[in-house]
Amino acid sequence: MPFTPVPSDFYDYALALTDREREFLGELRSTLDREVAPIVDDHWDRAEFPAAVPGIIARAGVVGLGYPETRPFENSATFRGWTAFELARVDASTATYVGVQNGLVAGSIGVCGSEAQRAEWLPKLASGEVVGAFGLTEPLSGSDSAKGLRxxxxxxxxxxxLNGSKRWIGNATFSDMTIIWAKDEVDGQVKGFIVPTSTPGYTATKIEHKxxxxxxxxxxxxxxxxxxxxSSKLEHANSFKDTSSVLRQTRAEVAWLAAGVAAGAYEAALRYTTERIQFGRPIAATQLVQHHLATCLGNITASIGMCVRVSEMLDAGEQRDEHSALAKAFVTSRMRxxxxxxxxxxGGNGIVTDYGPGRFFADAEAIYSYEGTREMNHLIVGRAVTGHAAFV
Known part of the structure; x- marks a missing residue:
């Protein structure tokens, strides 16, 4: 499928990708437009996850990018960011499913797993044979997971x-396995475990009313x-520093996801305002609407630029926690x-799912907070630039 930059990529950043990467994104966009976009509004209204999505995502080849066990062709962190962007500009929930399956679960095994664990689990996650979840956040421990894990x-x-509880765990009502992070009673260090959800003593209860x-x-x-x-313990997950090595990568991809949500909302508003006739002309012909459109486009363009640079730093082995933290905080703020x-x-049509922006507007609130709130990410940046930790 031929690839062209989307209207929200005003500076054509995506043209810097390789031919193979652009071809992949073109095919992914076609799949999402054909198979995912038509079903998301109804499922969003009913708070149900479409049973078809894991299979669609598996066939699209999105999960496993970056690992030789599953996706042998060379690809960059920037390209993987663009896949999150393309997913999110169609639907944030689908992008979040992939972020869990690919970034957090496959990422935990890819970064912290042994060769045997990688060989066993990464192909299963990529094919959709296994759906994973990532269990870090707890009812009483979110931002303080490094020290407050119970x-x-x-x-x-x-x-x-393993004993304890986790909260806000995506995919967890239908996952086959969950990466559980727990504190070793002997040395007090946080360690990771691959836990099949059929294991006795493991229960998952859906969170309602979101x-x-x-x-x-x-x-x-x-x-x-x-x-x-x-053998279920992740071989190289022996402290929270190892957990952070996973989050450093996924936090940058959440920034890409947030840019995609902003792009989806902007493109929906652009379509609406060019079609909506008031006082005999499209409302897109008014100064106020054009001002809003330009503001949105500026936000998205700046966000993509930051995301591209952070991904380049990841490929070069130069990205640090504060780099991905600043990207996540800034881009989600601009998304909001x-x-x-x-x-x-x-107008009033913006609060129903029929026209697009309403769903993006609601979903943005969750993305603004997950994988580190703006305030916590600012403290990570503040510690880096001042040399003083302001954490309690």
Whole structure:
């Protein structure tokens, strides 16, 4: 499928990708427009995740990018960011599903797993044979996960015993396995475990009444004497620094996802304002609407530029926590303004899913907070530039 930059890529950043990468994105965009876009509004309204999406995503080849076990062709972090962008400009919930499956779950195994764990799990995640979830956040531990994690792990012979609870875990109501992060009772270090969801003592309960990312099936997880073999511990996950090495990559991709949400809202508003006739002409012909459109486009263009640079730094091995933290904080803030302006330009029609901006507007609120709030990411940046930690 031929690739052309979308209207929200005003500076044609995507043209810097390789021919193979652009071809992949063109095929992905066609698949999303044909198979995902027509079904998301209905499922979003009903707070249900479409059963067809995992298969669609698996056939599209999005999961496993960056790992030789699953996607042998060379691709850049910038390209992987663009896949998140393309997914999110159609639907943030679908992009979040992929972010969990590919970034957090496959990422945990790709970064922290042994060769045997990579060989066993990465192909299954890429093919959709296995759906994964990522269990870090807890009811009483979100921003302070580095020190405040309460879920425990205790070695007992050839097994580990896990006890505790997790909250806001995406995909968890239908996942086959979950990466559980728990604090070792012996050394107090955070370690990661591959836990099949069929394991006795593991339960997941859907979180109801959400106003954002309604398609995403978030769950509360309870772990009561959950026993897993020693081989289920991620070999290279032995402290929260190892957890952070996963989050450093995914936080940058969340910035890409936020830019995609802003782009989806902007493009929907652009279509609406060029078609909506008031006082005998399209409302896009008015100064106020054009001012809003230009503001949205500026936000998106600046966001893409920041995302591209952070991804380049990741490929070069130069990206640090503060780089991805600044990108996530800045881009989600610009996203929040953009979706609000997009909704505003649609007037009353902006609060229903029929016209697009309403769904993006609601979903943006969750993306603004997950994988690190703006305030916490600003503190990560502040510590880097001042040399002083302001964390409590």
């Amino acid at each position: 879920t425990t792990a205790r070695r007992d012979g050839d097994e580990w015993v 106003m954002a990312l309604r398609m995403v099936q978030n769950a509360d997880i309870t772990l009561e004497d959950v026993r897993v073999p020693a 303004e953009t979706v609000a302006l997009a909704r505003e330009m649609c």
